[in-house]
Amino acid sequence: MTWYLVRRTGLLVLSLAAAGVLVFTLLRLLPGDVAATIGGLRAEPERLAAIRADLGLDRPLVEQYASWLAGVARGDLGRSQLNGSSVGAELGRKLQVTGPLAAGGVVVALVVAVPLGTWAALRSRTAVGTGISALAQVGVAVPTLWLGLVLVLVFSVRLGWLPAQGFPVDGWADPGAAARALVLPCVALGLTEGAVLLRFVRSAVVGVLHADHLRTARATGLTRGRALWRHGFRNAALPVVSVLGLQLAALLVGAVVVERVFALPGVGSMLVADVGNRDLVKVQGEVFLLVAVVLVIGFLVDVAHRLIDPRLREPR
Structure with missing residues (x-):
């Protein structure tokens, strides 16, 4: 495992270097x-x-x-060509919004996908399982922009429970106000990504339920749910972890849309503004940061696979 981590870390460093060359070169080709x-x-x-x-x-x-x-x-990461501000310092401030937004979206997606996907698999031949699968199909087709507007209309305009847009000027100095400002964005981001993840959770669990070792466990008297809990979740987790890694990358892209809908001062809004201003150094730093995050997520997914499945740690 140690040698694998060394090799995988070296590959990550090389990937980051290649990404830096591509980001720098491609941005110079833009008008x-x-x-x-x-x-x-x-x-x-x-x-x-x-x-x-x-x-x-x-x-x-x-x-x-x-x-x-x-x-x-x-x-x-350099300094802005327009105002001379530090790109790294400004990104750090913006990540105080985008980071919790992406993390909250992941939590919402997992809370929706894992229990409902497992339930749909266990009840795959019933009306409940079919209904959950149909609901997931509808969720995949719903645009994040439209869902965000609906949430604002219901919970902000009609009910007045949560703020419609914006983020406190003093950031997380008032944690309650900051958290309230991110509730609707996190739900909008997490529901759309959770619908996609739910389908993969259901498919993975259904595949495990038909495996030979689960049939053997059930033959000993265990129910389907208990047999899945004791002997199947690790096998079902492998494809789900892979898809979750891809979903985390998609969350970063989806965060750009959500930040625009809810007027959040995050990395996405910063990137859109800097592209319009042709501030090449800032755009360069922002894009490289996003690419680096995606590469690190891929690294963590590979490591998680090794930890979950002992067969991957066996010498070849």
């Missing part, structure tokens, strides 16, 4: 110029050239990449 944003539409060519020189945009791309990579190695 737009931050110098034109700073100088304005009527800026003279000399003025634009001076701005580019001041920002270091006239340097060779290899030199720009080397400078950025050295900063990333030190934990410095």
Whole structure:
């Protein structure tokens, strides 16, 4: 297991390096110029050239990449080309919103998917199991944007239980107010992702219930539920963990939509604004951070597989 972790960590580092090259290169191919944003539409060519020189945009791309990579190695994602603010510091503030939002979405998705998916599998030939499966199909088809608007209409406009939009200016200084602001976004994000995960949980549990070792366990007198609990959940967890890793990556993408709907000052809103402003350094840091999170999730999923299934730890 130790040697596997060493090799897998080395592969993660190489993947991060390759991702950095791709992010840096592809962003340079996009149209737009931050110098034109700073100088304005009527800026003279000399003025634009001076701005580019001041920002270091006239340097060779290899030199720009080397400078950025050295900063990333030190934990410095650079400074905004528009206002000079630290990209890392601003991302840290935005992650105080996006991080709890994504975590809350995962919790909601698991609370919805695991018990309902297991119940649907155990009752697969009944009206209850069919109804849960049909409900999951509908949930997969529902756009997160539409669901968020419905939640606002019901729980904010009609009932007045929760705030419709925004996040406290002082952040988590008042944990109660901050948590209330994230309830509806987390539910909107978690329900749509939970519907997808529910289908995989049901499929995994149904497959395990028809396995030979579960039939043997039931032959000893155990009920289907107890046999599944004692002898089947670890096997069913393997595909679910894989899908959950993909869902975590999807949650980051879905968080961009949810942040726009609920006017949350998170990483998604920051990324959309910086793309519009052509602030290349900030966009570069934000995209690289999102890619790094996805790669780390993949790393953790692989490690979780090894911990769940002892057969994967056997020498080949």
